[in-house]
Amino acid sequence: MNRRHFLASTAAATLASTALATKATPLSKIATDDLAPVPDDAARPADAINPPGIRVAGIRMIPVMGGKYKVWTKHFGPASGKASVKVLLLHGGPGFSHEYLEAFESFLPQAGIEMYYYDQLGCNNSDQPDDPSLWTLARYTEEVEEVRRGLGLGLDENDKFVLLGHSWGGILAIEYALHYQQHLRGLVISNMTAGTQAYLKRTAALKQLLSPESLAKLTALEAKEDYDNPEYERLMMEELYPKMICRTKPWPEPADRAFRHANQKIYVQMQGKSEFLVTGNLKDWERWDRLHEIKVKALTIGAEHDEMDPEDMKKMAKLMQNATNLYCPNGSHLCMWDDQAIYFENLLKFLHSV
Numbered sequence: 001m002n003r004r005h006f007l008a009s010t011a012a013a014t015l016a017s018t019a020l021a022t023k024a025t026p027l028s029k030i031a032t033d034d035l036a037p038v039p040d041d042a043a044r045p046a047d048a049i050n051p052p053g054i055r056v057a058g059i060r061m062i063p064v065m066g067g068k069y070k071v072w073t074k075h076f077g078p079a080s081g082k083a084s085v086k087v088l089l090l091h092g093g094p095g096f097s098h099e100y101l102e103a104f105e106s107f108l109p110q111a112g113i114e115m116y117y118y119d120q121l122g123c124n125n126s127d128q129p130d131d132p133s134l135w136t137l138a139r140y141t142e143e144v145e146e147v148r149r150g151l152g153l154g155l156d157e158n159d160k161f162v163l164l165g166h167s168w169g170g171i172l173a174i175e176y177a178l179h180y181q182q183h184l185r186g187l188v189i190s191n192m193t194a195g196t197q198a199y200l201k202r203t204a205a206l207k208q209l210l211s212p213e214s215l216a217k218l219t220a221l222e223a224k225e226d227y228d229n230p231e232y233e234r235l236m237m238e239e240l241y242p243k244m245i246c247r248t249k250p251w252p253e254p255a256d257r258a259f260r261h262a263n264q265k266i267y268v269q270m271q272g273k274s275e276f277l278v279t280g281n282l283k284d285w286e287r288w289d290r291l292h293e294i295k296v297k298a299l300t301i302g303a304e305h306d307e308m309d310p311e312d313m314k315k316m317a318k319l320m321q322n323a324t325n326l327y328c329p330n331g332s333h334l335c336m337w338d339d340q341a342i343y344f345e346n347l348l349k350f351l352h353s354v
Contacts, residue, residue: 092167
């Protein structure tokens with residue numbers, strides 16, 4: 001991300017004159033309540049990577065891989081102990097960031113729900129080591145567990161949390177539930193099918209949304225595996241993604257920002273260079289035959305125009321032991337934006353029910 005020079009000379013002069021004209025209020029005169037530390041900031045135990053005793057807007061760096069790296073997390077919502085439920089969000093990609101999930105900030109905290117999201121290792125605000133051996137499903141699954149412990153979630157029976165994974169984050173959430181279900185109060189799989197083959201079947205069908213001329217261009221570029229061609233990117237970003245990724249016009253700024261900050265090295269290694277051909281290390285991922293092992297209360301979310309088949313989301317809910325399905329009739333892959341009212345009205349009902 002480019003840093004902005006926020007201390008321009010004119011701004012500095014204005015601030016200086018304002019400071020001279022305004023009498024500052026001594027800290028001793030400020031109400032004690034105004035300085036009371038919020039639980040997710042100042043009251044946390046001291047450690048080597050987070051400054052103690054000050055407010056940091058809910059941001060906490062969590063050590064992962066035995067402290068070799070750190071990942072960025074942020075907390076929103078009521079003080080701990082006053083929330084009805086706690087939710088940890090897992091963003092998609094692989095290699096994207098929490099940013100496109102910022103719509104949640106407008107709904108969950110206002111409903112009395114604590115929410116935490118974080119940038120996975122290699123993404124955005126977290127450390128970005130140049131080590132291809134790190135970009136595997138197994139390691140990322142263990143990272144989620146490290147983040148859970150670092151945030152102090154699910155430490156006992158009365159403190160279990162809800163895990164919500166969107167897209168690739170849904171894969172992570174399924175894997176986490178299969179390995180660490182004992183810590184969960186609930187599970188939400190948003191816009192992710194339970195296997196790569198189902199995903200490929202759906203995306204192949206969505207190519208037909210293109211005009212015959214554009215489809216011919218896309219087919220020719222794919223035949224040559226010319227995925228870095230600017231025309232291939234144009235076809236995706238201008239003709240397909242506005243139909244199946246996000247249908248708002250224009251896109252919400254957080255979605256644009258998440259695309260700008262994507263780590264393509266991670267995406268290519270795990271997914272591949274094409275949205276329609278998985279060549280990365282997720283190519284053989286299939287969990288349909290293990291969904292019955294998920295006993296915790298769950299919600300699957302699908303959308304009519306999504307690159308994941310909404311019928312798959314319904315099927316997944318039936319295969320889990322205690323799951324329901326939410327269908328967003330006007331939404332696409334980012335239905336938290338383009339079918340927002342239905343998405344959050346029903347998500348909040350689920351979260352309050354767990």
